[in-house]
Amino acid sequence: MSHFMKTVRTHFDAVANHVLRHLTNEEAITLNLSAEDTLYVRFNANRVRQNTDVQQMVLSLQLQALGRTVQQSCTLSGNLDADCDQLSATLHACRAEVAVLDVDPNQVAIVNHGSSDEEFTGALVAPQDVVSAILDSAQGCDLAGLYAGGVVIRANRNSAGQSHWFATESFFLDYSLYDGPKAAKGSYAGARWDASAWAANLERTRDLLEKLKRPTVNVKPGQYRTYLAPRAFADVLGMMGWNALSAAAWKQGRSPFKKLVGREAHFSPLLSFGENFGLALTPRFNSQGEVSESVLPLMQAGELRTLLVSSRTAKEYGLTGNAADEGEAPRALDVACGTLVEQDILKAIGTGLYLSNVHYLNWSDPVSARVTGMTRYACFWVENGEIVGPINDLRWDESLYDALGSKLLALTDWADIDPACDTYYTRALGGSRVPGALVEGWTFTL
Secondary structure, eight states, X not given: OOHHHHXXXXXXXXXXXXXXXXXXXXXXXXXXXXXXXXXXXXXXXXXXXXXXXXXXXXXXXXXXXXXXXXXXXXXXXXXHHHHHHHHHHHHHHXXXXXXXXXXXXXXXXXXXXXXXXXXXXXXXXXXXXXXXXHHGGXXXXXXXXXXXXXXXXXXXXXXXXXXXXXXXXXXEEEEEEEETTEEEEEXXXXXXXOHHHHHHHHHHHHHHHHHTTSOOBOOOSEEXXXXXXXXXXXXXXXXXXXXXXXXXXXXXXXXXXXXXXXXXXXXXXXOOEEEXXXXXXXXXXXXXXXXXXSEEEEEETTEEOOOBOOHHHHHXXXXXXXXXXXXXXXXXXXXXXXXXXXXXXHHHHSSEEEEEEEXXXXXXXXXXXXXXXXXXXXXXXXXXXXXXXXXXXXXXXXXXXXXXXXXXXXXXXXXXXXXXXXXXSSOOOOEEEEEEEEXXXXXXXO
């Protein structure tokens, strides 16, 4: 256990005990801690442009009283006396707010969901060696990107006796290589830095950048056999977190997967996926302290097994919850692999498109689960199993009922981890493990 983990654990227990001692008999409370000790290094033109070490602890209090629920957050300083004073003030503010709210008919009572304790220790590059570990292999490149590495913690306690602790030590390097206005995207992440793995990762991105130097091919709008590399396919599947797998969205008539739930449509038998907390990307417990199954099947051979159901949704609509968080989006999506081997990808495309990345995704028609987006970075035109050259950016618009249904030809026999790289307010947890996908007749509109 790192020094930061020990310090945070001791401090969280102390401030939590302070708050719990000051509750009345009519009150119940849930405490959620988000903490990190992360080294952030930003690169541009193969040089360090910004570097900083962030240590922070943010505590969220959810108070229930008189049939009402209030939540407020505050940043902890690490000084016990100061933090106890601040939490007392926050608790007082919550009580004042509870007194003026309407009763919540769908309030989920705070109960004891048990306890858990998980810590994952990594083998990261020493902070003083991070720059050389990244840039020495990238000599001669125009590399831009962000490295974030260190400890991330999530903890939960409540007044019913519940206690959860999750701490992980990991890193990600989200980067691009540039050749003038053209760029190839890469990422390297994990719990253990491996110099040879990083070198191989970088070499694959260099190879894509080299192919971008070929003459650009003007591809007209139309439908083409298309390969989506794991990062691109992960972004497409990420749209399922935008209401598609939400039980609340389904009950409220705004789910893009309404036809799937009603058995009016199904996906390809090649497609199976679920939540897999064994990937250690995020804790099994949610913000209420409910603990999910280690593996929760969502889709099996193209047939929907279950939606994500939070306790609030379960209470409101008479469903059975499965420890989903209130957003009812996947937190650790794991997609089963197929049989397409890497060396056969171009041959399997034949003539069509190879997409390494996509962006600007959104629902263009949620009723038909239709998604729109743009190609990005290293995307190529392929003829007769050979890359001819890069393409200009294209807008695409495709129904997931088709792309993940009758149009899905194959999935690769390997999958890549796509970790959450968000750093708004704090370093995010979560991510997915996704293979590449070959799709027939992917629709390009502009």
